[in-house]
Amino acid sequence: MSCGDPHDTECGEVLDHLYEFLDNEMNEGDCVKLRVHFEECSPCLEKYGLEQAIKALIKRSCGCDDTPADLRGKVLARIDSIRSAQRRAEPVGVTEPLVATEASAAE
Incomplete structure (x- = not known):
């Protein structure tokens, strides 16, 4: 813009x-x-x-609302990954979904 x-x-x-x-x-x-x-x-x-x-x-x-610790950790790790890739000017792809599934929620 x-x-x-x-x-x-x-x-x-x-x-x-x-x-x-x-x-x-x-x-x-x-x-x-x-x-x-x-x-x-x-x-x-x-x-x-x-x-x-x-x-x-x-x-x-x-x-x-409290954020589940594992979700917070995944989000922060993803942000770090994106920022690192931007500094290296590399394309960033989604490697792991951030939303908890029913199976992971039951653990």
Whole structure:
């Protein structure tokens, strides 16, 4: 996505890192770049606001449910795998489903 206007940080780069920004997983320098972009770019600011609202709704709706430890471990391992592959610029494939099946739930 691009709004068509020139920016120091491209819209695509901002949107690629939007969840890291929302989850406070970025260093302060990168956060500043995104904040500046949001001040200049209303389409990206709108997308940020929408994602922020969705995140708040999910937290409010699902915040009291405990995540099974094995599912949490699989999700975190998958995130690490994807991030490692991105650093190496390798394609990432799904190797194992993250959703617990009835057989694994019974264990």
